[in-house]
Amino acid sequence: MIQVANRLHTVEEYYFSRKLREVGQMVASGKPVINLGIGSPDLQPPQKVVEAIVNSLQDATAHKYQSYQGLPELREAMAAFYKDHFSVNINANTEVLPLMGSKEGIMHISMAYLNEGDEVLIPNPGYPTYQSVTKLVGAKAVFYNLKAENNWLPDIDALQKLNLSKVKLMWVNYPHMPTGAQPSKIAFRGLIDFAKRNNILIVNDNPYSFVLNENPTSILSVEGAKDVCLELNSLSKTFNMAGWRVGMVLGSSTHIQNILKVKSNMDSGMFYGIQKGAVEALKCSKMWYVTLNSVYKKRRELIWKLAKALNCTYDENATGMFVWAKLPQGIKAEEFIDTVLIENNIFITPGTIFGSQGEGYIRFSLCASTEAIEECIARVNR
Structure with a gap:
């Protein structure tokens, strides 16, 4: 049998590659999973x-x-x-x-x-x-x-x-x-x-x-x-x-x-x-950035509501297309996101995939529509 290169033993399959397979299987079985995990922009490029x-x-x-x-x-x-x-x-x-x-x-x-x-x-x-x-x-x-x-x-x-x-x-x-x-x-x-x-x-x-x-x-x-x-x-x-x-x-x-x-x-x-x-x-004008951020601002405000519903805290001064949220003391990130995935059909990224300093944190993506985020809030509140 042909052996793989030693370098392959030093790395694992990318987390999102593995986890999105699991999410895909849930969707295929009829689960209405909403993906707030990955930062893949869902908006269109400039025309x-x-x-x-x-x-x-x-x-x-x-x-x-x-x-x-x-x-x-x-x-x-x-x-x-x-x-x-x-x-x-x-x-x-x-x-x-x-x-x-x-x-x-x-x-x-x-x-x-x-x-x-x-x-x-x-x-x-x-x-x-x-x-x-x-x-x-x-x-x-x-x-x-x-x-x-x-x-x-x-x-x-x-x-x-x-x-x-x-x-x-x-x-x-x-x-x-x-x-x-x-x-x-x-x-x-x-x-x-x-x-x-x-x-x-x-x-x-x-x-x-x-x-x-x-x-x-x-x-x-x-x-x-x-x-x-x-x-x-x-x-x-x-x-x-x-x-x-x-x-x-x-x-x-x-x-x-x-x-x-x-x-x-x-x-x-x-x-x-x-x-x-x-x-x-x-070459896009300033108006492109203003329009883009007006969408993300509305989404972020909803994600903040979702984070509060999950008893998380966050920094309102942070930038970017994610919300980094701190879990209540003593809760493990991967256990938490798996519970939310199973009980609420919401996929959130655990902070631990970014290193040990990410334990106790989760990351929400803003790459989902306001309707999808509102549905997530409703699921958690129910």
Whole structure:
């Protein structure tokens, strides 16, 4: 029998892949499950984005292999987006690389910089893919705890006391998922100084800046950041384009060139029509963000009511398309969400899938209609 690679023994199937199978089986058996677990936008992209991909299909180059670096006009649109929204100057030719979703960027960056045995600082709680990709490339995950009392920000003093001799990479994610915590320029400044002192590359994963957030922030807006930082961003949440798979990585030309060495051996370019649609998305006016957030604001208010009905507490100042809620003292997250799933046919994400610091918390997604959320409240109240 052919044996699988050793790296497969270091990771498990993604939680949502397993759990959504269970939810799917419940639905197939007639259970009216409402999914408040996964952050897959249910709203439509801007109409001009859809029109752009449709209109592009007749272009002479639409069905050919595309550039590994993306269309020049897409890179220019990404650079302009960062200038307009974050006041960050990006060279469209050398400092931005389009990605097929920022998730692939996590793999490409890890493959470009990590050797077997290198160590990686990973937030707890944090996005599970940081850990799984670290393991897949043979590096070692070193978790740093984020705490509510510190607004879910890294404790630089505690980090500096660690043995950092083998640490090469550090993942941060602000605005933070799953908690919705906002960064500050002071926090980013501290991270950049920490990275320079210890020769560590920091990657800020930044796909949630524009959802229920009036102050979008980029780590690259801090002076000196490009020396030691990369930033990932995505069109998935901001423009309801999750299935399109469009993201970007931004940073110094040296770092981008290193990532391109990996990426150019992994794919043959992003589909032309998707790139044309992405260009239009990045040009959206302020009204797009206002309209999008008016929908999410109504949903969030209902989710807050649902959280209260479940005896949970939450931070009204948090941003993003999730509500991170604290369970009553002593209640285990996974046991709680399983009870709600069985008794109320509502699927909620347990905080534990984001790390041990997520115990005692659950996460609600705002990617459900107001009618669906109101039905959830009614079920719980019954």
